[in-house]
Amino acid sequence: MRSRFFKLKGVTAAILAFVTSVLAVTVVMPALSQQSSIPNFHLAAGTNASHIRLVSPQWLAEHLNDENLRVLDVRMNPLDYIQGHVPGAVHIADNTFRGPNGRLPIQYWNLDNLQFLFTQAGITANSDVVVYSDGNNLLGSTMVAYLLERSGHAKAAVLDGGYPGYRDAKLPLTKAFPQYEAGTFTMKDNPSVRVTLDDVRGFVQTGKVTFIDPRPAPLYAGEVDLFQRNGHIPGAKNIPWPTFTIGEDNLHKLKPLDEIQAILDRRGITRDDTIVVTCSTGREATLQYVVLKHLLNYPNVRIYEGSWTEYSSFPDLPLETGQDPDLV
Numbered sequence: 001m002r003s004r005f006f007k008l009k010g011v012t013a014a015i016l017a018f019v020t021s022v023l024a025v026t027v028v029m030p031a032l033s034q035q036s037s038i039p040n041f042h043l044a045a046g047t048n049a050s051h052i053r054l055v056s057p058q059w060l061a062e063h064l065n066d067e068n069l070r071v072l073d074v075r076m077n078p079l080d081y082i083q084g085h086v087p088g089a090v091h092i093a094d095n096t097f098r099g100p101n102g103r104l105p106i107q108y109w110n111l112d113n114l115q116f117l118f119t120q121a122g123i124t125a126n127s128d129v130v131v132y133s134d135g136n137n138l139l140g141s142t143m144v145a146y147l148l149e150r151s152g153h154a155k156a157a158v159l160d161g162g163y164p165g166y167r168d169a170k171l172p173l174t175k176a177f178p179q180y181e182a183g184t185f186t187m188k189d190n191p192s193v194r195v196t197l198d199d200v201r202g203f204v205q206t207g208k209v210t211f212i213d214p215r216p217a218p219l220y221a222g223e224v225d226l227f228q229r230n231g232h233i234p235g236a237k238n239i240p241w242p243t244f245t246i247g248e249d250n251l252h253k254l255k256p257l258d259e260i261q262a263i264l265d266r267r268g269i270t271r272d273d274t275i276v277v278t279c280s281t282g283r284e285a286t287l288q289y290v291v292l293k294h295l296l297n298y299p300n301v302r303i304y305e306g307s308w309t310e311y312s313s314f315p316d317l318p319l320e321t322g323q324d325p326d327l328v
Contacts, residue, residue, distance in 0.1 A: 052145045052294040053157040054254065057166040060130055060159060064088055064172070070127040070183075074140045075163065086132065086166060087174045090121045094133065094140030097147055098281075104310055106281050111187040114151055124183040125153070132159035132166065138245065138252040142286040146303070152188030158290065162252025193289075194303045195276055197310055203276065204234060204318060210273040211236035214284045215308075222321035227312040231319040233278060237267055238324035241279075241287050257295060264292075266328060271298050278304040278311070 063069055064087050071089040073081050081091035096117060101107040108114070123129060129148060133140040141158045148156040159166065167173065195203075203209035213236040218224050220238040222231035232238070244260055246253045254260070269275065275298060277285035282305035293301040304311075311317055 051154070052142075052149060052290050054160045054295060055130060055157045056160055057169045057171055060086065060166065061169075061171040066128070068124075068126055068128050070121065070123050070129045072121060072129060072131045072144060073133075073163070074131055074137070074144050075134045076137060076140070080134060082175065084167075084173045084175055086163075087172055087176070088178045089132075090178060090180075092117060092121050094137060094143055094283075097144065104306065104313070106309070108147065108150075108282065108305060111151065111189055114147060115185060115187040118148070118151070118153075118187075119183045119185050122180040122183045123153070123185050125185050126155075127153075127183065127185075128155045128157070129153070130157045130159055132162050133252065134163040136251055138162055139241065139283050139287055141252070142290045143283050146193070146286040146289060150190050150193050151185075152190055153185065160253055161250055164250055165253055192302070194305050197304075197306055197314075200233070200276070200278075200304055200311065201317070207235060208274065210269060210275045212269070212275060212277045212285075212288055213238050213279065214241040214277065214288050215279050216240050217323055217327055219280065219308075221323045222319075227280075227308055229312040229315070229319060231312075231321040232308070233311060234318050234320045236278065236320075237269070238327050239263065239267060239288065240327075241284050243328075244287060244291055254291065254295075257291075260291060261296060263328070264296075267326060273298075273300065275301045276304050277301065278307045280307055281309050282307045 060071070064071075069088070071086050073085050073089040073091045074094040075081060075091070076093050076095065078091055078093065081089075085091065095106075097114065098106045098108055109117070129145075131141045131144045141162065145156040145158050203211075211233050213220050213232050215238070217238060217240060219226065219230075220232045220236070224230065242251060243263060244254060245251050246255055275292065277289050277292075279285040282303060285303045285307060289301055289303050292298040312319070
Protein backbone atom coordinates (compact mmCIF):
# COMPACT_ATOMS: atom_id res chain seq x y z
CA MET A 1 0.00 0.00 0.00
CA ARG A 2 2.81 2.41 0.86
CA SER A 3 4.65 1.91 -2.40
CA ARG A 4 1.44 2.36 -4.36
CA PHE A 5 0.80 5.67 -2.59
CA PHE A 6 4.22 6.96 -3.56
CA LYS A 7 4.01 5.72 -7.13
CA LEU A 8 0.49 6.87 -7.95
CA LYS A 9 -0.68 9.48 -5.51
CA GLY A 10 2.77 10.90 -4.92
CA VAL A 11 3.50 11.64 -8.55
CA THR A 12 0.13 13.34 -8.95
CA ALA A 13 0.86 15.57 -5.99
CA ALA A 14 4.33 16.36 -7.31
CA ILE A 15 3.09 17.34 -10.75
CA LEU A 16 0.26 19.43 -9.31
CA ALA A 17 2.71 21.16 -6.98
CA PHE A 18 5.03 21.85 -9.90
CA VAL A 19 2.22 23.36 -12.00
CA THR A 20 0.65 25.38 -9.19
CA SER A 21 4.06 26.80 -8.33
CA VAL A 22 3.87 28.59 -11.66
CA LEU A 23 0.14 29.28 -12.01
CA ALA A 24 -1.34 29.85 -8.54
CA VAL A 25 -2.66 33.32 -7.75
CA THR A 26 -0.75 35.07 -4.99
CA VAL A 27 -1.13 38.18 -2.89
CA VAL A 28 0.98 39.61 -0.11
CA MET A 29 -1.21 40.71 2.80
CA PRO A 30 -0.32 42.73 5.86
CA ALA A 31 1.81 41.23 8.61
CA LEU A 32 1.28 41.55 12.32
CA SER A 33 2.83 42.90 15.48
CA GLN A 34 3.14 40.03 17.92
CA GLN A 35 6.00 38.26 19.60
CA SER A 36 7.53 35.06 21.00
CA SER A 37 10.74 34.33 22.81
CA ILE A 38 13.20 32.16 20.93
CA PRO A 39 14.14 29.96 23.91
CA ASN A 40 10.48 28.90 24.06
CA PHE A 41 10.54 27.49 20.53
CA HIS A 42 10.35 23.70 20.77
CA LEU A 43 13.82 22.55 19.76
CA ALA A 44 13.49 18.99 18.54
CA ALA A 45 17.25 18.46 18.54
CA GLY A 46 20.36 20.60 18.90
CA THR A 47 20.90 24.15 20.08
CA ASN A 48 22.35 26.02 17.11
CA ALA A 49 21.90 29.80 17.23
CA SER A 50 20.60 29.67 13.67
CA HIS A 51 18.07 26.91 13.77
CA ILE A 52 14.78 25.94 12.15
CA ARG A 53 12.50 24.52 14.80
CA LEU A 54 9.26 22.59 14.99
CA VAL A 55 6.39 23.97 17.09
CA SER A 56 3.03 22.42 17.93
CA PRO A 57 -0.38 24.01 17.28
CA GLN A 58 -0.89 24.30 21.04
CA TRP A 59 2.41 26.15 21.43
CA LEU A 60 1.44 28.59 18.70
CA ALA A 61 -1.98 29.27 20.22
CA GLU A 62 -0.39 29.94 23.61
CA HIS A 63 2.10 32.45 22.16
CA LEU A 64 -0.09 34.42 19.75
CA ASN A 65 0.19 37.55 21.88
CA ASP A 66 3.97 37.46 22.16
CA GLU A 67 5.34 40.78 20.98
CA ASN A 68 7.92 39.61 18.42
CA LEU A 69 6.00 36.71 16.88
CA ARG A 70 5.34 36.82 13.15
CA VAL A 71 3.12 34.11 11.68
CA LEU A 72 3.25 33.48 7.93
CA ASP A 73 0.35 31.75 6.21
CA VAL A 74 1.92 30.51 2.96
CA ARG A 75 -1.07 28.65 1.52
CA MET A 76 -1.25 28.94 -2.26
CA ASN A 77 -4.80 30.29 -2.49
CA PRO A 78 -5.39 33.69 -0.84
CA LEU A 79 -9.10 32.90 -0.58
CA ASP A 80 -8.27 30.12 1.89
CA TYR A 81 -6.61 32.76 4.06
CA ILE A 82 -9.54 35.16 3.71
CA GLN A 83 -11.96 32.42 4.74
CA GLY A 84 -10.06 31.84 7.99
CA HIS A 85 -6.53 31.88 9.42
CA VAL A 86 -4.48 31.85 12.62
CA PRO A 87 -4.98 35.20 14.42
CA GLY A 88 -2.31 37.67 13.38
CA ALA A 89 -1.07 35.56 10.46
CA VAL A 90 0.05 37.30 7.28
CA HIS A 91 -0.69 35.68 3.95
CA ILE A 92 2.17 35.39 1.49
CA ALA A 93 1.77 32.44 -0.88
CA ASP A 94 4.85 30.24 -1.09
CA ASN A 95 5.18 30.58 -4.87
CA THR A 96 5.58 34.34 -4.38
CA PHE A 97 9.19 33.62 -3.44
CA ARG A 98 10.16 32.29 -6.87
CA GLY A 99 10.24 33.34 -10.50
CA PRO A 100 12.32 33.26 -13.70
CA ASN A 101 16.00 34.13 -13.58
CA GLY A 102 16.63 34.77 -17.28
CA ARG A 103 17.16 31.12 -18.21
CA LEU A 104 15.17 28.93 -15.84
CA PRO A 105 11.65 29.15 -14.40
CA ILE A 106 10.66 29.13 -10.72
CA GLN A 107 14.04 29.91 -9.20
CA TYR A 108 14.38 31.63 -5.82
CA TRP A 109 14.32 35.41 -6.08
CA ASN A 110 17.46 37.41 -5.44
CA LEU A 111 18.18 38.93 -2.03
CA ASP A 112 16.59 42.29 -2.81
CA ASN A 113 13.30 40.68 -3.78
CA LEU A 114 13.34 38.34 -0.80
CA GLN A 115 14.08 41.25 1.51
CA PHE A 116 11.11 43.15 0.12
CA LEU A 117 8.77 40.18 0.63
CA PHE A 118 9.85 39.45 4.18
CA THR A 119 9.85 43.08 5.34
CA GLN A 120 6.44 43.71 3.77
CA ALA A 121 5.24 40.84 5.95
CA GLY A 122 6.43 42.80 9.01
CA ILE A 123 9.51 40.69 9.71
CA THR A 124 12.48 42.27 11.45
CA ALA A 125 15.86 40.83 12.36
CA ASN A 126 14.49 40.07 15.84
CA SER A 127 11.25 38.43 14.77
CA ASP A 128 10.41 34.86 15.71
CA VAL A 129 8.74 33.51 12.57
CA VAL A 130 6.34 30.57 12.48
CA VAL A 131 5.32 29.31 9.04
CA TYR A 132 2.31 27.15 8.21
CA SER A 133 0.57 25.87 5.09
CA ASP A 134 -2.19 23.49 3.96
CA GLY A 135 -3.00 20.83 1.36
CA ASN A 136 0.20 19.13 0.24
CA ASN A 137 2.17 22.29 0.91
CA LEU A 138 4.10 21.29 4.00
CA LEU A 139 6.81 21.88 1.42
CA GLY A 140 5.83 25.53 1.29
CA SER A 141 6.41 25.85 5.04
CA THR A 142 9.85 24.24 4.97
CA MET A 143 10.77 26.20 1.85
CA VAL A 144 10.02 29.57 3.45
CA ALA A 145 11.82 28.55 6.66
CA TYR A 146 14.82 27.55 4.54
CA LEU A 147 14.74 30.90 2.74
CA LEU A 148 14.81 32.71 6.07
CA GLU A 149 17.92 30.76 7.05
CA ARG A 150 19.39 31.31 3.59
CA SER A 151 18.84 35.05 4.07
CA GLY A 152 20.60 35.24 7.42
CA HIS A 153 17.56 35.08 9.72
CA ALA A 154 18.13 32.97 12.83
CA LYS A 155 14.64 32.49 14.24
CA ALA A 156 12.26 30.35 12.21
CA ALA A 157 9.89 27.50 12.96
CA VAL A 158 7.54 25.23 11.03
CA LEU A 159 4.11 24.48 12.48
CA ASP A 160 3.95 20.70 12.96
CA GLY A 161 0.65 19.52 11.53
CA GLY A 162 0.21 22.74 9.57
CA TYR A 163 -3.10 24.54 9.27
CA PRO A 164 -5.05 21.24 9.31
CA GLY A 165 -3.55 20.29 12.67
CA TYR A 166 -4.25 23.72 14.14
CA ARG A 167 -7.82 23.83 12.82
CA ASP A 168 -8.63 20.28 13.89
CA ALA A 169 -7.40 21.05 17.41
CA LYS A 170 -10.22 23.65 17.62
CA LEU A 171 -7.74 26.44 18.31
CA PRO A 172 -8.60 30.12 17.68
CA LEU A 173 -9.17 31.23 14.07
CA THR A 174 -10.17 34.56 12.60
CA LYS A 175 -11.10 36.35 9.38
CA ALA A 176 -9.68 39.66 10.62
CA PHE A 177 -6.60 41.06 8.88
CA PRO A 178 -3.72 42.06 11.18
CA GLN A 179 -2.58 45.67 11.35
CA TYR A 180 1.18 46.19 11.40
CA GLU A 181 4.11 48.15 10.04
CA ALA A 182 6.66 46.99 7.50
CA GLY A 183 9.67 45.38 9.10
CA THR A 184 13.37 46.10 8.78
CA PHE A 185 15.49 43.16 7.83
CA THR A 186 18.73 43.37 5.83
CA MET A 187 19.36 40.16 3.91
CA LYS A 188 22.73 38.50 4.42
CA ASP A 189 23.30 35.74 1.90
CA ASN A 190 24.24 32.41 3.45
CA PRO A 191 25.80 30.35 0.63
CA SER A 192 26.75 27.55 3.02
CA VAL A 193 23.22 26.09 2.84
CA ARG A 194 23.28 25.34 -0.90
CA VAL A 195 25.36 24.05 -3.79
CA THR A 196 25.64 25.25 -7.37
CA LEU A 197 25.51 23.43 -10.68
CA ASP A 198 29.33 23.57 -10.86
CA ASP A 199 29.51 21.96 -7.42
CA VAL A 200 27.17 19.21 -8.57
CA ARG A 201 29.26 18.58 -11.68
CA GLY A 202 32.26 17.95 -9.47
CA PHE A 203 30.32 15.77 -7.04
CA VAL A 204 29.02 13.57 -9.85
CA GLN A 205 32.56 13.05 -11.11
CA THR A 206 34.04 12.18 -7.73
CA GLY A 207 31.11 10.21 -6.34
CA LYS A 208 31.98 11.42 -2.84
CA VAL A 209 28.63 13.04 -2.08
CA THR A 210 25.38 11.37 -1.06
CA PHE A 211 22.52 12.72 -3.16
CA ILE A 212 19.01 12.36 -1.74
CA ASP A 213 16.13 12.75 -4.21
CA PRO A 214 12.74 13.18 -2.45
CA ARG A 215 10.59 13.14 -5.59
CA PRO A 216 7.92 10.48 -6.16
CA ALA A 217 9.35 7.23 -7.52
CA PRO A 218 7.99 7.61 -11.08
CA LEU A 219 9.62 11.03 -11.47
CA TYR A 220 12.89 9.76 -10.05
CA ALA A 221 12.78 6.75 -12.38
CA GLY A 222 12.17 8.87 -15.47
CA GLU A 223 8.82 7.22 -16.11
CA VAL A 224 7.00 10.56 -16.42
CA ASP A 225 7.69 12.75 -19.46
CA LEU A 226 7.86 16.08 -17.66
CA PHE A 227 11.32 17.62 -18.04
CA GLN A 228 13.66 18.13 -20.99
CA ARG A 229 15.32 14.89 -19.89
CA ASN A 230 13.85 12.57 -17.32
CA GLY A 231 15.54 10.50 -14.63
CA HIS A 232 17.84 11.32 -11.72
CA ILE A 233 21.40 12.23 -10.80
CA PRO A 234 23.56 9.10 -10.93
CA GLY A 235 23.72 7.38 -7.55
CA ALA A 236 20.99 9.48 -5.94
CA LYS A 237 18.94 7.75 -3.25
CA ASN A 238 15.17 8.05 -3.72
CA ILE A 239 13.41 8.83 -0.44
CA PRO A 240 10.03 10.37 -1.42
CA TRP A 241 9.24 13.29 0.86
CA PRO A 242 5.92 11.85 2.21
CA THR A 243 7.91 9.07 3.93
CA PHE A 244 8.91 11.68 6.54
CA THR A 245 5.26 12.51 7.34
CA ILE A 246 2.46 10.47 8.92
CA GLY A 247 0.93 10.18 5.43
CA GLU A 248 -2.49 10.88 3.97
CA ASP A 249 -4.06 11.64 7.36
CA ASN A 250 -1.93 14.79 7.54
CA LEU A 251 0.97 15.37 5.16
CA HIS A 252 2.00 18.32 7.36
CA LYS A 253 2.76 16.31 10.48
CA LEU A 254 6.15 14.68 10.76
CA LYS A 255 6.66 11.13 11.91
CA PRO A 256 8.48 10.74 15.23
CA LEU A 257 12.15 11.51 14.72
CA ASP A 258 13.21 8.00 15.70
CA GLU A 259 11.11 6.61 12.85
CA ILE A 260 12.70 9.04 10.40
CA GLN A 261 16.12 8.11 11.74
CA ALA A 262 15.32 4.45 11.12
CA ILE A 263 14.50 5.27 7.48
CA LEU A 264 17.86 6.98 7.08
CA ASP A 265 19.65 4.12 8.79
CA ARG A 266 18.04 1.59 6.45
CA ARG A 267 19.25 3.66 3.49
CA GLY A 268 22.78 3.85 4.87
CA ILE A 269 22.77 7.63 5.29
CA THR A 270 25.03 8.62 8.18
CA ARG A 271 26.16 11.82 9.90
CA ASP A 272 29.59 11.35 8.34
CA ASP A 273 28.15 11.77 4.84
CA THR A 274 28.29 14.95 2.82
CA ILE A 275 24.64 15.20 1.74
CA VAL A 276 23.00 17.16 -1.06
CA VAL A 277 19.22 17.10 -1.34
CA THR A 278 17.93 17.63 -4.87
CA CYS A 279 14.40 17.43 -6.24
CA SER A 280 12.39 18.99 -9.10
CA THR A 281 12.58 22.72 -8.40
CA GLY A 282 14.38 23.08 -5.06
CA ARG A 283 11.14 23.06 -3.04
CA GLU A 284 10.62 19.40 -2.13
CA ALA A 285 14.25 19.23 -1.01
CA THR A 286 13.64 21.72 1.81
CA LEU A 287 11.66 19.24 3.93
CA GLN A 288 14.43 16.67 4.15
CA TYR A 289 17.03 19.42 4.48
CA VAL A 290 15.22 20.87 7.51
CA VAL A 291 14.71 17.46 9.12
CA LEU A 292 18.25 16.18 8.57
CA LYS A 293 20.13 19.37 9.37
CA HIS A 294 17.99 21.04 12.00
CA LEU A 295 15.98 18.30 13.70
CA LEU A 296 18.42 15.38 13.48
CA ASN A 297 21.65 17.43 13.54
CA TYR A 298 23.29 15.96 10.45
CA PRO A 299 26.24 18.37 10.09
CA ASN A 300 26.84 18.37 6.32
CA VAL A 301 23.55 18.90 4.47
CA ARG A 302 22.92 21.32 1.61
CA ILE A 303 20.30 21.90 -1.08
CA TYR A 304 20.81 21.97 -4.83
CA GLU A 305 18.34 24.72 -5.59
CA GLY A 306 18.42 24.35 -9.37
CA SER A 307 17.59 20.67 -8.92
CA TRP A 308 16.29 18.61 -11.83
CA THR A 309 14.88 21.68 -13.60
CA GLU A 310 18.42 22.96 -14.10
CA TYR A 311 20.35 19.68 -14.24
CA SER A 312 18.16 18.13 -16.92
CA SER A 313 18.58 21.15 -19.19
CA PHE A 314 22.29 20.39 -19.71
CA PRO A 315 22.58 17.50 -22.20
CA ASP A 316 26.23 16.84 -21.29
CA LEU A 317 25.38 15.92 -17.68
CA PRO A 318 24.93 12.19 -17.00
CA LEU A 319 21.66 10.79 -15.73
CA GLU A 320 20.21 7.46 -14.70
CA THR A 321 16.70 6.05 -15.05
CA GLY A 322 14.84 3.29 -13.28
CA GLN A 323 13.48 2.75 -9.80
CA ASP A 324 15.71 2.85 -6.74
CA PRO A 325 16.11 -0.85 -5.81
CA ASP A 326 16.32 0.12 -2.13
CA LEU A 327 13.15 2.22 -2.12
CA VAL A 328 11.03 1.44 0.96
